[in-house]
Structure formats: C-alpha cells, structure tokens
Amino acid sequence: MHIPDGFLSVEVWASLWVVAILILVVAVWRTNKKLGDRHVPLLGVLAAFIFAAQMLNVPVAGGTSGHMLGGVLIAVFVGPMAGSIVMGSIFGVQAVFFQDGGITTMGANIINMGLIGTILGYFIYQSVKKAVKGDKGMIIGAGVAAWIAVVLASAACAFELAASGTSPLGIALPAMVGIHAIIGVVEAAITIAVIKSVLKTRADLLKLPKI
C-alpha cells in the first residue's frame, strides 16, 4: 500500500508530510537524549534487519505472497520512538531507491505503514500486556497490535485517497480494509512467531529499555 506520487491532493500530502516530520523530530530528539552516541549503529543495524525481514515472502492465498511491515515488531523490541526512526528511514529508502511509494506522498506512507504501527501499535501492545500477565500478554498484545496496525494503515490510506478525491470512500475503504484484514493475520502470525522464538533464545532482548 505504498501510495505513488500523483494519487494525493496537495493539501493532503503536504499536511501529512508536516505531521510525519514533526513526529520524527520528536523521535530523534528523545532517542538522542536516551541513547547518546550509541543510537546510530544500533538503529542502522536494526533498519537493515527490518529491511531484510521485509524481503522474506510468505505465501498468502491464491499464489500471492506478502511480507511483513514490522512496525509493531520493532517497537516491541526497542520502543516507539526508536522504532519510528527505523521505520521512517526504511520507507524513505523504499520510496527513493525502489519506487515503492512517491516522494510527495512519502509523509503519508511513513505515517500509514510506519508510525501507526510503531506508535499506535505500541500503545495497543502495552495495554494488552497490562491486562494479560506474563509472556502470554506479550505474545497476544503483539499479535493484536500487529493486526490492528495493518488494518488501520489500510483504512488511513483509503481515507487519504478519498480526501484527495481520487477514490470514493465507499469503494476504497472496504476494498483496502477487506484485503488487509487477511494480510494483517499474516503480519500478526509472523510477529508472534518472531517474539516466541526470541523469548525462547534471548528473552533478555525483549526487556531492553524502550525508547
């Protein structure tokens, strides 16, 4: 759901760019304060990790395949702010180097597929984790958050298209949300599988300070 250039009206893409930049500025500032000079190598390596993870395709249905977004996953590991920087960098690279998404629409894409997962998704994950105790809460929370993040991302995309007058909401919303309700299940399943495997091997990495 990388929106290409030309699909959003000026008002929509410009305001989403402003919002994305504001959030990223706050994220950079907070991460800098907490991590100091450690953040650059760590975030760079994690960005490469998410990037590589996105290249692993999983069969979805009818010969199609999808890959994970990873916003919720990275936020569960290192926290919403550091996760936002990682996702912002990744979507920037995907737009510029792989033409997955446009330049003018980059703000919208960073918000939809990155920040909704890292910030809203992390919030959902935290609330579920509080309600359900132990490792189970962590696993359920991450799964639920991953599914909701994907569905919300597709809904946001539909709303942005509708606000730009390119596609009526009555068509775009059910089409996008319908497809992504299924894709979201895959995202949730992978996110859960990753967390389970890390819980088994290096559970301490899930207890890192969150930024």
Add this chain to the structure above:
Amino acid sequence: MKHHFLDQYSNLRSPVHALDPRVKIITLFSFLFFVIFTPITQAPKFALYGALVFSTILISRIPLEFVLKRSLVIVPFVLLVAIGLPFLGSGDAAGSYNISIFRITHSALLIFLNVLVKSWLCVLSMIVLTATTPFPKLLNGFQRLKLPKIFIMILSFMYRFIFIFIDEFGRMHRARDARAPSLGRIQHIKIVGCMIGTLFVRSYERGERVYTAMRSRGFNGEIKLTRELEFKRFDAFFFASFFSLLILILVVV
C-alpha cells in the same frame, strides 16, 4: 554472494551517470513538482514531460525494458482508483463509456488520467535517478543537500549491513530447504518467524559489537564523510537546460 536488487545499472558509463548527485536530486524534485502541479487537461505538456523523461533514459543507456518493468509498481493503486471510477464525479457521461450501469463521467475519467499519467511520469523519473546513481553517492548528495545527519548516518549503516543480513537469510533459507523442503502454510509462517527472530538476535548483537569497535577507535557520535563531490561545468549545463525546458513547457505550450 551477488546482489542485484540495488545498484544494478548504477555503474554504467553515460553522461547521466556522471552527473553530480545533487544536480540529479534537484532536477528530479523540480520535475516532480512541475508534473504534480500541472492540470491534467493540458495534455501536450504531459507529452513533452514524457519526451523529457524518455530522452534522459535513452542518454543514460539503461535498458528501457528494465525501466518499464520497474514502473509497474504503480499498477495496484491504479486498479484501486479504476474500480472506484463509476461512483465518482458528476456531470455528463463521457461519450462512448456510457454503458447503462457503468456510467463513467467525464470528470471521473479526468481523475483517472490524472493519477495514471502523473504517477507514471514520477515513477519513471525516480527510476532514472536511482538506476544511474550508486547508493553511497546518492546518500552523499542528500547529505550535501542538508538532509538531517542522523538519517544519513543510519542509512549508511543500513546500506553496509543489508547485504550481510540478506546473505544470512540466504543461508538460513538453504538450511531450511535442505531439511524441510515442503511445509504447510502455518509451519512456513512459524519457520519464517524463527528465522526473523534469529536474525534480530544476531543483528542486535552485531550492533553492539560494531558500536564497541567504533567506540574503541574514537567514535564520538560524529561520522565524517570525506568524499567530496565536485560540481562540474556539465552539471551546470545539464541543470540549466533541463530546467529551462521545464519552464518553456510551462510557459509556451
């Protein structure tokens, strides 16, 4: 291992490849803005924009087939807009498209053309930029154009490690295929999850090691990229002619 997903054609030799990355970035951005802000009703202008892009592709010697194939990334979105068309816009039906249920109005058709033409031109121009510029050079260009330093540093790290991780994934893949060649869907997802989990653990540890290694060599949060770019006369000539062509199209056509 060889990796072809990045920098596949960026080491060819052509006048476009030789341009300063800053010039290419600025030219691309001005082209995008001209395309995005031109009303779709002015068809001749778009034809000329297209001519500009395609002549740049010709000069750059990138295979046309590669560029066209790459530009297919916009198709899913074009389809999404297409299925919404019969329900969009008001006014007269566009002549021949008036089929009882599917009454596509003239304004809806314009909306469709608008997204199709503009997104395609933009994608083509982006492909020219990245297919003619190696990643580190492009980053250097963005750095000199004052993109926030933290992103430049993160991205240059990412570029260094991405290949290592993809190789690691490749090895895990081979190991899996050798031991469990056919898996059900659920099993498949579980295995992919384990692979990603393993990769996370390894990459986190690697990040720590790299940091200590850098620290012990005097790293204090500043990365100094010393490769200087030089602005040549041809760069100025290219930018001036491309930009004046854009202005000409805007004013004259």
